[in-house]
Amino acid sequence: QELQLATFFSLFYFSINAGSLISTFLTPILRNDVHCFDQDSCFPLAFAVPGVLMIISIVIFALGKPMYKIKEPRGNILVEVVKCIWYALTHRSGRSVDHWLDRSEDRYGSQLVNDIKSLLKVLVLYIPLPIFWALYDQQGSGWTFQAVRMNGSLGFYTILPDQMQVVNPLLILAFIPLFTYWIYPLLAKCHLLKTPLQRMCCGGFLAAAAFAISAGVSMALESTYPVLPQAGEAQVRIYDTSNSHDSFTFVNNNTQYQVDSGYFMGTFKIDNEELKFQFDSNVIVNFAVTQKTAYGIFFTSKGGQTYIDNVDKSDDGYPLVRVLAYDQSTSFVLQHSKQNVEIEAGNFNLTSLSYTGSYKLGDTQFDVDLGGTYTITIDKNNDVKVRTITKPNSVHILWLLPQYFVITAAEIMFSITGLEFSYSQAPSTMKSVLQALFLLTTAFGNLIIVLIESAKIFEKQSNDFFLYTGLMLVDMLVFMWLAIRYKYVTNDDQESSSESDELNTTQENGKLNGIDNPALKQ
Structure with missing residues (x-):
């Protein structure tokens, strides 16, 4: 039944990712394109x-109840396993035994003891597995953050950052039959990757390769990020909507600067906690500052005003716009084919725009793109100028596809094979336990990510990804060493005979609606 077992887990994984594909594609559309x-x-x-879809699935599952043969399980096998191990650990004195678990044989029986021995042999192989899941689950965090910093425009459609998560389930649906019917048989003919542990090792190395690729993409992205002030510096932008100031003096070091067409941007060293600027009409603006922060000064009908200027890209990837108007009593409307955005009078905070493309303010038309930050100034003559403060994303989002292809191939070889391996190597009474523990490695992988990210070892994301790549390579070397020492087990004739007798008995009784699961027997 090896072929049928592999087919079952492939179909099981296929159905899960079919649902994931629908969810990851449909949910962002419902969230953004529908207003409520x-x-x-x-x-x-x-x-x-x-x-609602979950409720429907439960109803469908319940409707199939007449087709199932339900046998109430007796006892709790997990509790029995824990008790047996605990008894062996706490009763070390007495007769000499070949294996430490044999001390529990008199109390719990040889069958349970032998099954636990087989269980522990497989669990040793599970020790390195959480690292794989630590990398794999970065698709929803680290890789989505990459997508936020990338250009998703296809001309006729803009790919949203979280929609890139559609790629993984979509590729899984394509890769499962590809690997099952072509790649695995071809490799078998070449005497390669014939055993589950060999495939899992290969999947782990592919995961490391995927993160090496993602580290390269991150390096390309980091070169496009805005230049932020460093330690001991403050960044200042000046907007003159009054058309009154052509130059100013930075009083802290008595240096003069020019204001070009009502705009200036510069980085200043911080000698104390205050910056002081004197403009050519003897207007003095001074304000308290902190290092590594950007500030803005703009002149309106009410005089000079200051604000903290956030010049970094938005967290969600959408464009940001700020309107600085000489007349602080007037509201403005940014017109888009899908949405009008009202800027309240006197509001000079950044406003997130839900759509990219062409906007219109009065008679002025301008374009915004993902990742860009824009400042619109309206002077006392109602002249409108649009300045790009932070350049929009320039690296295209499709450059993420190579790492998605590689990580999906890794998942096929690691996850599906791991489920099949866990089931085939577990004793009949331990199959559910071993399956549950295999899935539990995912939780430990997530915990590893929490610990690493909380430590903030590196400032650059590319360095984090290189770290994950190194961890995965070391982890797979450990897994290879454990895999080489592992001896595969096969289902004994007694279990096969038991299932055969069960089937014969069921057919003789005319009850063809199911087969008892031997794992439920005590």
Whole structure:
């Protein structure tokens, strides 16, 4: 039944990712393109649709109840395993035994003791597995952050950052039959990757390769990030909507600068906690500052005003715009084919725009793109100028595809094979236990990510990805060493005979609606 077992887990994984594909593609569309409760987005609908689909799936599952043969399980095998191990650990005195678990044989029986021995042999192989899941689950965090910093425009459509998560389940649906019917048989003919542990090793090395690729992409992205002030520095932008100032003196070091067409940008060393600027009309602006921070000064009908200027890219990837108007009593409307954005009078904070493309303010038309930060100035003559403060994303989002291809191939070889291996190598009474423990390695992988990210070892994301690459390579070398020492077990004739007798008995009784699971027997 080796072929049938592999087919089952492939179909099982296929169905999971079919649902994931629908969810990851549909949810961002429902969230952004539907408006509800007087909001520009509709998160309630985005959550409600998966919830309704879950209810429908439960109903479908319940309707199939007449087709199942349900046998109530007796006892709790996990509790029995823990008790047996605990008894052996706490009763070390007495007769000499070949294996430390044999001390529990008199109390729990040889069958359970032998099954636990087989269980522990497989669990040793699980020790390195959490590192793989630590890397794999970066698709929803680290890789999505990369997508936020990338250009998703295809001309006719803009790919949203979180929509890139569609790629993984989509590729899984394509890769499962590809690996099952072509790649694995071809490799078998070449006497390569014939055993589950060999495939899992290969999957682990592919995961390391995927993160080496993602580290390279991050390096390309980091070269496009805005230049932020460093330690001991402050960045200042000056906007003169009054058209009154052509130059100013930085009083802290008595240096003069020019204001070009109502705009200036510069980085200043901080000698104390205050910056002081004197403009050519004897206007003095001074304000308290902190290092590694950007500030803005703009002149309106009310005089000079200051604010903290956030010049970094937005967290969600959408463009940001700030309107600085000489007349602080007037509201403005940014017109887009899909949405109008109102800027309230006197509001000079950054406003997130839900759509890219062409906007219009009065008679002035301008374009915004993902990742860009823009400042619109309206002077006392109502002349409108649009300045790009932070350049929009320039690296295209499709450059993420290579790492998605590699990590998906790694998942096929590691996860599906791992489920199949766990089931085939577990004794009949331990199959559910071993499956649960295999899935538990995912939780430990997530914990590893939390610890590494909390430590903030590196400032650059590329260095984090290189770290994960190194960890995965070392981890797979350990796994290879353990795999080489592992001896595969096969189902004994007694279990096969038991299943055969069960089937014969069922057919004789005319009950063809199911087969008892031997794992439920005590």
